[in-house]
Amino acid sequence: MSGEKPKQTHKSARSRHEEVLDAGLRVFALKGYRGATIEDIASELGFTSAALYYYIKSKQDLLLQTVYRPIDSLIESANQYESFTGTSLEKFTRLVETHILLMIERRDWFIVMLRDQAHLPEDNILELRKRDREYRRIFTQVIIDGNKSGEFDVKDPRVTTLVVLGALNWTLQWLLPGGDVDSKAVAKEIASTLLNGIAKN
Template sequence: MTGRAADIKAAALALFAERGYQATTMADIGAAIGIRGPSLYKHVGSKQELLVQIMTATMDTLLANHRAAISGCDDVAERLRRAAEAHVRFHARHRLEAFVGTREIRSLEDPHDTEVLERRTRYERGFRKIIAEGVEAGRFQVASVKLTSYAILDLGMGVSVWYREDGELTEDRLVYQYGDFALQLAGAR
C-alpha cells in the first residue's frame, strides 16, 4: 500500500470510529488528509472499498496472529492461553480496528459482508477447535464449546473499549490475566 493510500485508510479508520461509516463522506476523508473528495478516487474506488480493506486486514491479522501463537505448541491448555493472549494483545493495540470491525459489520455490502463473515467464522472456529480438543483430552470441562469460544472472544473484544496504555495494567499483565480467564472459562484442569 502506497503512503497516500495508507494515509487515506488511516483517516477513514479514524473517522469511521469517531462518526460511524454512514455519517462519514469521502469528502470528510479527503479533508482529513488534505485532499479534495473527488481527488480521493485516484487512490481508492469507494468508501465501501475502504471499509472492506480495514475489516479484511483486521481479520487477516487476527487469523495470522492466532496461527503464530499456537504454532508448535502441543499442550492444549497452553495453546488456548496463547490464542487468548494474542487475541487480547491485538485488541489492546488496535482499538479503532476492533471498534470499527464490530460496529460496522452491518455496513458491509454483498459480497464483502460474506468475505468478512467467513473470516470471522474461521477465527472463532480456531478457538472452538482448541476448546473441543481440550474437552476430548479431559483437560477442559465446559457445558458448550461454542459458547465458551464466544465468551473468550467477547472478553478480548471488550478490552478495546476500556484499555489504555497509561492505565493501571501494563499490556503484558493484562494479556496474562486474560489468558488465565480463558483457561478458567474452559474449566481447565
C-alpha cells in the same frame, strides 16, 4: 469520480495508500461509517476531496479495503498457534493474549469491523462471517483438544468459544487507549481469568 493526482513526496505510493486507509479507519471509528464523509477523511490527511479519490473510489471502497484486516490478522496468528506443539492451556493463553494485544494496538480496526459491517454489501457480509467462522473453528478445536487431554472441563466447546470471543471483543468498550495501560499485563490478566473458567480443577 476520478481524482486529481496528489503532489509527489518521498513516500512510496504503497505507504501513502496505507496512510489513507488508516486515516479512513480513524474517522470511521470516531464518527461511524454513516456519519463520516469523504471530506472528513480528506481533512484528516490534509488532502482535497479530489486528491483522496486518487486512492479510493468511494467511502464504501475504503470500508471494503479495511474491514477484513482484523479477522485476517487474527486467523494468521491463530493458524501459527494451531500448529504449535505446546499444551492446549498454552495455546489457549496465546490465542487470548494475541487477540487482546491486537485489539489494543489496532483498536480502530476492530471498532469498524464490529460496528460498521452492516454497511457492507451482502456478499461481503457473508465473506466476513465465513472468515469469522474459521477463526472460531481454531479456537473451538483448541478447547476440544484440551478436553481430550484432560486440561479443560468444557461441556460445549462451541458455546464456550462464543462466550470467550464475546468477552474479548467487549474489551473495546472499557479498555480505552492511552494512559499508563500495560497492554501485555492486561492481556495476561484477561487470559488468566478466562482460563480459570474452563481449566479442569
